[in-house]
Amino acid sequence: MSTRIDDPRVQVAVELPSEPTSPGYQELAGIGSGAARPGIDEMSSWPWLDQDGHRRGTRLQTVGLRVYAAHPEIELDNLPTMFVEAGVRLMKELAGYVLAGGQLEHDDIMQMRDSLPCLVGFRRVPGKTADDEVVRVLFLS
DSSP: OOOOSOOTTOOOOOOOTTSTTSTTHHHHHHHTSGGGSOOHHHHTTSTTTOOSSOOSSEEEEOSSHHHHHSOOEEEEEEEOGGGHHHHHHHHHHHHHHHHTTOOOOTTOEEEOOSSSOOEEEEEEEOOSSGGGOEEEEEEOO
16 A cells, blocks of 8 residues: 555645744744743743753754864754654754854744744753753744
């Protein structure tokens, strides 16, 4: 039996978090509100972000940013394995930004796409030594 992912009989409806009727709209609206925006430490404790350490799923971490850019490695924890390919693309994109001279600082928020509200946040997590420090990626929308 062969399965088709492009069968025209089935479409996929997408509800973006930027729609006022979306359950996450109020959280997303607060992210871009300057002083009213919650801090990254608070946002990282929200259950759907879950970047307080690797507990389940996959962990992705860059290798080489510390050596080639004097920047902590970037880490993404608890990624469902079905999203590993997309996660690796995201990590490579962020690593390219750092290798080009960018810095990912604690509390920074970055929009990844022009057309959709694809926001990620960054949380620096100290390690036992400076070589253990990482910057964790948080999916904000």
